[in-house]
Amino acid sequence: MTKIIPFKAVRPTRDKVSLVAARSYQSYTKEQLESRLRDNPFSFLQIVNPGYRFDKDISGEARYSLVKNRFLEFKEDGIFIQDEKPSYYIYKIVDREEQEFNGIVAASSALDYENDIIKKHEDTIAYKEILFKDYLKTVGFNAEPVLLTYPDNAVIDSIIKKTQKERAEFEFTTTYRDTHYLWKVDNPKIIANIQKEFENIPTIYIADGHHRSASSYLLYKDLKDANPEHQGDEAYNFFMSYLIPESDLQIHAFNRLVKDLNGLSKEEFLIQLDTFYRIENRGKMPYQPSKKHHFSMYLDGDFYSLYLRKTSYKIETSLDGLDSQILYKTILNPILGIEDLRNDQRIIYVNGKKDLVNIKSSVDSGESKVGFVMLPVLMNEMKQIADDGLKMPPKSTYIEPKLRSGVTIYEF
Structure with a gap:
């Protein structure tokens, strides 16, 4: 009641x-x-x-x-x-x-x-x-x-x-x-x-x-x-x-920009991404992800699609299936070395209402090194995570x- x-x-x-x-x-x-x-x-x-x-x-x-x-x-x-x-x-x-x-x-x-x-x-x-x-x-x-x-x-x-x-x-x-x-x-x-x-x-x-x-x-x-x-x-x-x-x-997405590649070259970074994702270069035109567990990435002048390899990532809880959590567990933390999503100054959050041009401009200007774009969290995902007593990563939603x-x- x-x-x-x-x-x-x-x-x-x-x-x-x-x-x-x-x-x-x-x-x-x-x-x-x-x-x-x-x-x-x-x-x-x-x-x-x-x-x-x-x-x-x-x-x-x-x-x-x-x-x-x-x-x-x-x-x-x-x-x-x-x-x-x-x-x-x-x-x-x-x-x-x-x-x-x-x-x-x-x-x-x-x-x-x-x-x-x-x-x-x-x-x-x-x-x-x-x-x-x-x-x-x-x-x-x-x-x-x-x-x-x-x-x-x-x-x-x-x-x-x-x-x-x-x-x-x-x-x-x-x-x-x-x-x-x-x-x-x-x-x-x-x-x-x-x-x-x-x-x-x-x-x-x-x-x-x-x-x-x-x-x-x-x-x-x-x-x-x-x-x-x-x-x-x-x-x-x-x-x-x-x-x-x-x-x-x-509910809109919160996209991510990261200021560096944690000491990796572009090629080394892509090789490490290959562990968790099937990667396709989409060229210069802005590219939006098409479904859950699918990300758009902008790096060094090109957009990429990242498709999660289901055999490399286990979904055991409602939180595990959240795109912002997947991004953190597969890229931001293990590859880019970001642990504290709230306080690490290397990560920038861009609300999903803004055009992909904002992501592109930040990387092209050198302010950031790489950008990631996600689909918005669904209402039933948000409710399930709350019902399960779990907590989303910060800046998972722009509401x-x-x-x-x-x-x-x-x-x-």
Whole structure:
């Protein structure tokens, strides 16, 4: 039984939401960040980058305290208001390719996370979990939902579609030409129907936001232990999430570039590859892999197809059959000497939405020596790995939709 509840969101006013909404802080270049902080006093970036006001880089607890101050100022100035009733928030995104994503912003249970009702497929890094947990504890809010996915549900889908016939509370288009819509659902009967349907769903999956959900869970444990009157319904027992049906989720590959051949010549490298793969030179034209366990490689001006030799690689678990794991076990680790996929500076990850020209350009320029292209992970692969309690290699998936920060904010 999945516990998904409504909450009283802190939100920008209708006239300011397009100015407030921001991409994830890490997604901006230094120049883009400077431009937005200089030209837009309402951007959520003003809150999460409080040192800009003092023309100084500030980190740690000092930064966290200033983030909280900026947030309170936005509330005091009426840029943010809080809803009076607990609500679900139906959220729709139409991107520049006219892909449509429909889901519900709500509060998900940290206890469900603990009990593996909310399932994970990706490893997290402990110090990052603790760092963000400490940030959340100081600032007292979360502004970027974790992306969760659930099996398609006819009742929830019907509620979403019916609500979307009404005028949206928010409707704004970003400079990326994505259009965002938000509807507030505070009718008790509809809330009860939504909550009941989620209670009938035995398992949901984290699609994007493993570190954020892990940090929220650590925060829940800290605050629970510090509260002798803990009841289980306090705000810290939940974390903000955006729940979308599995059919709406878009999973793209994360391709790999490696900066050197680990001391091997091109010929030596190809000979070692021959142990695990049947290799065909495809020439100068960009070449995409055609099926699972089949990779495209760009090396020294040519594209190659790599077909896995099934007699040389054993698939014993759901993880063993994942293309990113196969690439690691057969090439990246044994031949190119890459052990730590998260921290090795020799590997570069390129999301699969970008054209193969990006792979080619990096190798042709000398920035990288070789590039590898894969097909995207399938939804059933991701779920099976999570169900088996296994974890994918980092950057195995690039998942959409990507949400904006500051549109709905969860306080605890």
